[in-house]
Amino acid sequence: MAENKRRKNHKDLEVVQPGFANGVAPGFPLKxxxxxxxxxxxxxxxxxxxxxxxxxxxxxxxxxxxxxxxxxxxxxxxxxxxYTAMSPITSFPSDGYDGIVIERNIPLTSMCSHHHQTIKGVVHIGYIAGDGGQVIGLSKLNRIVELFGRRGAIQEQLTSAIHNAVDKVTEGNKGVIVTVVATHNCVSCRGVKHDGASMVTTKASGVFRHNTNLARKEFFDSIKINNGGHQI
Structure with missing residues (x-):
């Protein structure tokens, strides 16, 4: 079993040009x-x-x-x-488990790249390991959210970044889906000044892409529970 473990570090997950607000600083990780x-x-x-x-x-x-x-x-x-790298992520063989792995309500704190106001919300992540595919420790999903959330962000791009990272560390998966539900202080504190508005973004791949797929329905049915009353 041990020889089938696989490790990914931050270099495998980054796609944004270094120096951009939603990317790493040049020379990352910094001493x-x-x-x-x-x-x-x-x-x-x-x-x-x-x-x-x-x-x-x-x-x-x-x-x-x-x-x-x-x-x-x-x-x-x-x-x-x-500026600070997370620990490498080790994935393990799924050992025949073919159901959905879902983690709901992962806390998110980020910052709007436009006005440098905070973004607060939750992230829901689901994936299905493929035949001979890989799974990761549950807390590693939280670490991925922290890695990409603790930067300047546009929610659409942040959703894609989290999705793409999970996709890479669960090699051979049948699909990955990420939903972010967040409020933006740049909406409540300036401009229109509206409290209570939330933004919902979803990125899906594989079996989760199509509305007719039962896996997609199972994911959305699951994240409606204990989600602050928010209906997606």
Missing amino acids: QSEKDKMIDQAEEAYGKFLDALKCDWRNDPNSMETPRRVAKAYVNDLWAGR
Whole structure:
């Protein structure tokens, strides 16, 4: 069994040009010393940004540390997927299991590439291992969501990125489906300023592509349960 294990790392999953907001930083993964230097540079730049907005952050006790806080939040949290690699993903033979593997309600925190406002929601992932195909540990789906979510994102592209990564690490699958349900602060905090609106995107391949397929119906029936009352 052990010789049939397969490993994928971040280089196998990335398709976006390095440097883009939804891609990795050039030189990815960055060493801690490189991230520390980036934080210092971003702190200085954000201080100048606040200066341009006529914010006296140097004397305001509530804003004195804001440039540093924002810089650290981007590098260590909000955009961590651009700088820090996840552990390699090991897949295993499916050993004859031919049903759907579904993980629902994977938490998603991301950031709109346009306005740098947060995107919050959940991701539902399903796949069917093929004959002699591969399955992965359940938490690895969460790690894939974190890797691509913790970047600048457009939800449609993010959905495709997660789908394509799952497709690659479950080699020989009969199909993969990913649905993202999320709210965007760029809608609620600016522009139209509407609270409560959510965006739903789905990317499907293989047996999940067609509405007449029972696997697709089983997936959507499953994710309606415990999904905050949201009906897809």
